[in-house]
Amino acid sequence: MRMSELSTTSGVPIATIKYYLREGLLHPGEQLAATRADYDESHLRRLRMIRAMLEVGRVPVAGIKKVIAAVEDESLPLHFVLGTAHYALAQNAELEPGQEWARQEVDRLITELGWQISPNAPTRDELAQTLVRMRQLGLPQDLGPYAAAAEKLVTEVEMDHVPLGGPREAAVETLVLGTVLYGRALDTLRRLAQESESARRFTPGS
Numbered sequence: 001m002r003m004s005e006l007s008t009t010s011g012v013p014i015a016t017i018k019y020y021l022r023e024g025l026l027h028p029g030e031q032l033a034a035t036r037a038d039y040d041e042s043h044l045r046r047l048r049m050i051r052a053m054l055e056v057g058r059v060p061v062a063g064i065k066k067v068i069a070a071v072e073d074e075s076l077p078l079h080f081v082l083g084t085a086h087y088a089l090a091q092n093a094e095l096e097p098g099q100e101w102a103r104q105e106v107d108r109l110i111t112e113l114g115w116q117i118s119p120n121a122p123t124r125d126e127l128a129q130t131l132v133r134m135r136q137l138g139l140p141q142d143l144g145p146y147a148a149a150a151e152k153l154v155t156e157v158e159m160d161h162v163p164l165g166g167p168r169e170a171a172v173e174t175l176v177l178g179t180v181l182y183g184r185a186l187d188t189l190r191r192l193a194q195e196s197e198s199a200r201r202f203t204p205g206s
Contacts, residue, residue, distance in 0.1 A: 003029070006039045010047045017047070025050055025064060042167070049169040052176045053088065059176075063088035071168045078164065078171060083118070085172045089179055090122040093129040102128035105141070113147055158182065 007014045020026035026046055029037030046068075053059040053067065070076055070084040095103060106128045110117050117124065127143075134141050158178055163170050 001039050003037065003039065006043055006047075010044055010051075012047050012051065020047070020050060023061060023065070025061070025068060042169075045167055045169040045173075049173040049176075052173045053085070056180045057089050057176045059088045067172060071172060078168065081168055082162070082171065082175050083121075085175055086179070087122050089176065090126050093122065093125040095125060095128055095132070099128070099132050102131040102135075105131055109143060109147065113151070115151075153186075 001009070003014055003017060006012075007017060010017075012020075017026065021028060026043060029039040029043065031037050049067075049071075050064060053064050054061075059067070067081075067085050067088055070081045103125060106124050110124070131141050131143075161178055162174050
């Protein structure tokens with residue numbers, strides 16, 4: 001298909017497609033003439049993945065480049081590719097001096113759960129920073145029940161949605177969309193459940 005067709009089908013403006021090509025986010029089409037190239041389904045898949053990471057995951061271009069490099073390296077196992085996408089979604093979290101206890105607590109929890117998490121995973125510090133805020137606000141810091149619920153949700157529902165037999169872009173796109181959108185849905189459902197439980201407990205005659 002021509003670039004104009006690729007733009008129409010994907011919903012991505014031509015100027016943006018050209019930018020992705022210049023930045024190396026999108027692989028070149030098959031050159032048919034000096035000013036004409038042909039694009040195929042692989043370009044549509046890549047554009048869907050880029051849009052998922054940019055528009056839903058809010059991943060910067062530098063982070064997307066790392067994910068694409070992992071996707072294109074066929075020697076890397078899928079676990080590494082998905083991990084690269086996960087880490088690109090993580091928020092920057094730097095602990096201040098005196099807050100090392102929070103990272104130690106996160107490491108202890110992960111060990112107790114038997115989870116296989118890289119020692120350098122940015123999500124360790126991200127969770128540690130959350131623990132710091134919880135202590136500062138006087139909130140309980142027992143994350144065990146939340147970890148158990150997360151593990152059950154991921155193992156019984158979420159990971160089954162990741163397509164493992166097709167292109168790796170599709171797996172990354174599904175992971176990014178699922179992580180962000182199902183995360184938002186879960187947070188909203190918790191708030192709905194809190195309202196309902198509050199009404200049950202504290203409304204007279206309920």
